[in-house]
Amino acid sequence: MVREHAAELLEVRNLAAKIGERSILKGINLRVRAGEVHAIMGPNGSGKSTFAKVLSGHPSYEVTGGEVLFQGNNLLELPPEERARAGVFLGFQYPIEVPGVSNSSFLRLTYNTVQGARGKEELDPLEFDDYVREKMKLLEMDPAFLERSLNAGFSGGEKKRNEILQMALLEPKLAILDETDSGLDIDALRVVANGVNKLHTPANGIVLVTHYQRLLNYIEPDYVHVMEGGRIIKTGDKSLALELESRGYEWVAREAA
Amino acid sequence: MNSAVRNDYLDRLLQGQNTLPEAPSTWLRKLRMQAVERANELTVPTVRDEEWRFTDLSPLYKLPFGPAAGTGAIDAARLGSYSIPEALTRLVFVDGRYSPGLSLTAPQAGVVAANLAEASLAESHLGKLALMDDDAFVAVNTAFLGDGAFVHVSRNTKAAAPIHLVFVATQKDTAVYPRILVVAESGAECTIVEDFIGFADGPYLTDAVSEVHVGENARVAHVRVQRESQAAFHIATAAIGVARNAGYSNWTISLGARISRQNLNVAQEGEGTEFSVDGLTLIDGRQLADTHSSIDHAHPHGKSRQLHKTVVGGGAHAVFNGKILVREGAQQTDSGQQSRNLLLSDKARIDAKPQLEIFADDVKCAHGATVGQLEAEELFYLKSRGLDDAVARNLLTYAFAAEIIERIPVRSVVDKLEQYVLERTQLDQTQSKQA
Numbered sequence: 031m032v033r034e035h036a037a038e039l040l041e042v043r044n045l046a047a048k049i050g051e052r053s054i055l056k057g058i059n060l061r062v063r064a065g066e067v068h069a070i071m072g073p074n075g076s077g078k079s080t081f082a083k084v085l086s087g088h089p090s091y092e093v094t095g096g097e098v099l100f101q102g103n104n105l106l107e108l109p110p111e112e113r114a115r116a117g118v119f120l121g122f123q124y125p126i127e128v129p130g131v132s133n134s135s136f137l138r139l140t141y142n143t144v145q146g147a148r149g150k151e152e153l154d155p156l157e158f159d160d161y162v163r164e165k166m167k168l169l170e171m172d173p174a175f176l177e178r179s180l181n182a183g184f185s186g187g188e189k190k191r192n193e194i195l196q197m198a199l200l201e202p203k204l205a206i207l208d209e210t211d212s213g214l215d216i217d218a219l220r221v222v223a224n225g226v227n228k229l230h231t232p233a234n235g236i237v238l239v240t241h242y243q244r245l246l247n248y249i250e251p252d253y254v255h256v257m258e259g260g261r262i263i264k265t266g267d268k269s270l271a272l273e274l275e276s277r278g279y280e281w282v283a284r285e286a287a
Numbered sequence: 288m289n290s291a292v293r294n295d296y297l298d299r300l301l302q303g304q305n306t307l308p309e310a311p312s313t314w315l316r317k318l319r320m321q322a323v324e325r326a327n328e329l330t331v332p333t334v335r336d337e338e339w340r341f342t343d344l345s346p347l348y349k350l351p352f353g354p355a356a357g358t359g360a361i362d363a364a365r366l367g368s369y370s371i372p373e374a375l376t377r378l379v380f381v382d383g384r385y386s387p388g389l390s391l392t393a394p395q396a397g398v399v400a401a402n403l404a405e406a407s408l409a410e411s412h413l414g415k416l417a418l419m420d421d422d423a424f425v426a427v428n429t430a431f432l433g434d435g436a437f438v439h440v441s442r443n444t445k446a447a448a449p450i451h452l453v454f455v456a457t458q459k460d461t462a463v464y465p466r467i468l469v470v471a472e473s474g475a476e477c478t479i480v481e482d483f484i485g486f487a488d489g490p491y492l493t494d495a496v497s498e499v500h501v502g503e504n505a506r507v508a509h510v511r512v513q514r515e516s517q518a519a520f521h522i523a524t525a526a527i528g529v530a531r532n533a534g535y536s537n538w539t540i541s542l543g544a545r546i547s548r549q550n551l552n553v554a555q556e557g558e559g560t561e562f563s564v565d566g567l568t569l570i571d572g573r574q575l576a577d578t579h580s581s582i583d584h585a586h587p588h589g590k591s592r593q594l595h596k597t598v599v600g601g602g603a604h605a606v607f608n609g610k611i612l613v614r615e616g617a618q619q620t621d622s623g624q625q626s627r628n629l630l631l632s633d634k635a636r637i638d639a640k641p642q643l644e645i646f647a648d649d650v651k652c653a654h655g656a657t658v659g660q661l662e663a664e665e666l667f668y669l670k671s672r673g674l675d676d677a678v679a680r681n682l683l684t685y686a687f688a689a690e691i692i693e694r695i696p697v698r699s700v701v702d703k704l705e706q707y708v709l710e711r712t713q714l715d716q717t718q719s720k721q722a
Contacts, residue, residue: 130689
């Protein structure tokens with residue numbers, strides 16, 4: 031929801047980044063205010079996922095130019111864990127499997143770590159169990175997932191539900207969801223999208239990185255940005271996504287050239 | 288080091304042999320004598336032997352250990368912390384001597400758990416799997432045969448609970464010779480936990496030999512936990528023979544000792560056997576831990592799965608040599624081996640060597656080895672959830688080790704080992720922070 035006087039959450043100015051010697055982001059500009067949903071679309075290799083990772087502090091990428099302000103503060107000088115505590119959340123395209131660590135103890139550890147850093151109350155195992163079970167209902171998740179190892183042997187859809195469950199627990203100001211729709215069948219997509227919609231409030235912002243328009247049938251964006259060659263080359267409203275779906279990406283690149 | 292010096296070392300180990308209590312039976316006396324003769328013809332290994340390339344025992348050869356004079360005092364409370372509540376039978380050996388007072392037996396029809404020296408049933412099986420022909424440490428162990436653990440499970444009998452075999456060393460500058468013989472008759476089932484614990488506050492040598500006979504259609508789960516004192520030397524051989532259609536599972540866990548060597552030889556004695564062999568080595572400081580396994584597929588339709596993991600911190604050194612032998616005629620063998628190694632510091636070292644020798648043509652053999660540090664992508668995932676770098680590293684190290692521990696079929700052993708790993712990884716972190 032776009033509101034004229036909503037607080038600014040994220041301001042990206044002319045951001046450039048590389049991995050190794052390869053330059054991937056070449057001057058990105060983006061502003062996200064509280065309450066807004068932004069979709070970042072674009073063909074494979076356009077830099078969408080890199081942008082998501084750079085915002086959350088992935089160590090493989092080096093920022094070579096520009097700046098990123100999160101609630102007015104320099105985000106780029108913070109290590110990933112401090113960005114998370116400050117309220118930036120990245121939903122991974124490929125969540126990591128950690129056999130041997132139970133999902134419940136991992137979720138409680140991250141929840142309490144972030145709560146502690148925000149000066150809020152931590153929960154003991156029993157309290158947390160009640161709390162997390164409530165959140166799991168949002169995503170129609172079976173409580174049996176708590177006893178399994180973190181993401182180990184989870185299907186694609188189960189992993190994505192578990193990502194959004196973490197979003198529900200960590201209550202980010204800014205959630206960046208990287209290809210959350212990939213690998214989901216239509217039922218799982220509906221459940222995950224409903225979960226995200228329930229977590230979206232006038233106080234937080236959501237950035238959806240996606241290749242397909244499909245997800246946007248469920249989570250309605252206020253802005254749609256098209257990335258190409260490491261830049262945002264076109265911005266529009268949700269109708270742009272529909273146009274991309276029917277016409278593909280090439281015409282945007284030609285228009286921008 | 289020339290062979291005279293090396294022989295001298297064996298001579299000195301054997302010097303105490305004549306102070307042993309008289310063997311209670313003729314066959315035992317005979318076996319001892321054969322072993323002394325054999326030991327006199329052998330030399331101890333050096334790094335010039337291919338099988339010992341990475342494991343230099345010369346620090347051991349500088350220390351002339353003798354047999355323990357009597358049994359040391361034992362802190363019962365401390366020993367109690369190692370107890371396994373699930374185990375209704377526990378045989379405890381202190382400095383090589385059987386301790387009936389510390390042991391626990393729960394009589395069950397068809398199950399014998401007793402001191403080897405007093406078990407007449409042992410004769411037909413003892414020394415049949417762990418051969419002393421060219422292994423000086425097996426020969427010396429056999430020369431000192433006396434007290435030991437003997438487990439016999441009769442035909443089609445299932446041992447009701449895990450059997451815990453505890454070997455505690457309390458005296459420094461001594462050598463102890465634990466001996467274990469397990470016989471599972473056809474259709475029998477049992478779970479054995481071997482536990483090597485060090486309370487001594489200085490160097491000593493544990494030279495252990497285990498033999499496990501798994502009869503037709505029998506199932507044996509065999510856990511070996513090595514948690515000797517940090518100054519100890521631990522050299523152990525486990526030899527297992529598995530008959531037709533039987534199953535054998537092993538978990539070899541190496542945590543303690545300054546230098547340790549665990550040999551595990553599992554051989555098929557008939558068709559259709561299933562082996563599962565897991566290992567975990569978790570060491571740091573100046574420790575060296577060497578695991579040598581040999582899986583011998585000598586008959587058709589054998590299946591084996593092996594996962595060996597090492598976690599090496601500080602300036603420690605882990606060695607893994609995993610041999611898979613598929614003999615001619617062992618068709619339809621299905622064998623898989625994975626060696627996964629985690630280095631926690633720049634000075635840590637791992638030598639991992641899969642060794643496949645295949646002489647049959649219709650077989651499936653897969654193997655793989657990885658050596659690495661914690662994955663940047665995995666660390667990033669955990670940190671992106673707000674966890675500190677140190678916490679994320681501990682969690683991943685713990686998870687790496689826990690994958691093996693979780694497979695152990697005795698819950699309290701799993702819990703205690705996981706607790707141990709958790710404490711140890713946190714300790715590593717604190718130390719590296721202070722450094």
